[in-house]
Amino acid sequence: xxxxxxxxxxxxxxxxxxxxxxxxxxxxxxxxxxxxxxxxxxxxxxxxxxxxxxxxxxxxxxxxxxxxxxxxxxxxxxxxxxxxxxxxxxxxxxxxxxxxxxxxxxxxxxxxxxxxxxxxxxxxxxxxxxxxxxxxxxxxxxxxxxxxxxxxxxxxxxxxxxxxxxxxxxxxxxxxxxxxxxxxxxxxxxxxxxxxxxxxxxxxxxxxxxxxxxxxxxxxxxxxxxxx
Numbered sequence: 486x487x488x489x490x491x492x493x494x495x496x497x498x499x500x501x502x503x504x505x506x507x508x509x510x511x512x513x514x515x516x517x518x519x520x521x522x523x524x525x526x527x528x529x530x531x532x533x534x535x536x537x538x539x540x541x542x543x544x545x546x547x548x549x550x551x552x553x554x555x556x557x558x559x560x561x562x563x564x565x566x567x568x569x570x571x572x573x574x575x576x577x578x579x580x581x582x583x584x585x586x587x588x589x590x591x592x593x594x595x596x597x598x599x600x601x602x603x604x605x606x607x608x609x610x611x612x613x614x615x616x617x618x619x620x621x622x623x624x625x626x627x628x629x630x631x632x633x634x635x636x637x638x639x640x641x642x643x644x645x646x647x648x649x650x651x652x653x654x655x656x657x658x659x660x661x662x663x664x665x666x667x668x669x670x671x672x673x674x675x676x677x678x679x680x681x682x683x684x685x686x687x688x689x690x691x692x693x694x695x696x697x698x699x700x701x702x703x704x705x706x707x708x709x710x711x712x713x
Contacts, residue, residue: 567676573619594701604628606693
């Protein structure tokens, strides 16, 4: 998904709308979580989330015992969270990015020390339309599972990264964050989603599968995929 900085989304500047849904992506939070983003803008967090909900980018997921409403981003909201404001890229460049992505997936799954394994990578969106050139970006669905399930071992792996984390949640999510960063390799033109894309499209192509990779370390017998 590609939008312009001058666009308006749910009554908000596109950049601000993207920042809000990015904050909720992958985690449920109360509306006050975006207070810092709205400080000095004149927007009220409850009104903003209501407008984003009406436009299909956010949804209420529950009301807790204190009466606070908890929110999450929708599939459409996650697409906005991944949206880029950059210039389009040529199909030749997109092909190169996809080839590099597959190589990095092979390298990751070939490393027995990694705590996760990549199940599949599926490309969808404009990349699958040969007549579209240039392209906005390359949209990829990632599924993955755990090789390491023990919390002590996972915590040890995270500590070994030498990184500091702003929140305990960020610390817990480091293996997934590391995997996505490895695959993207800082490319602003590769959008990776953990959503089940069959909920929004029936047009996709599997560009990588661990089952078809002879160099991959075999996944655990219980390979329940958690990256949906």
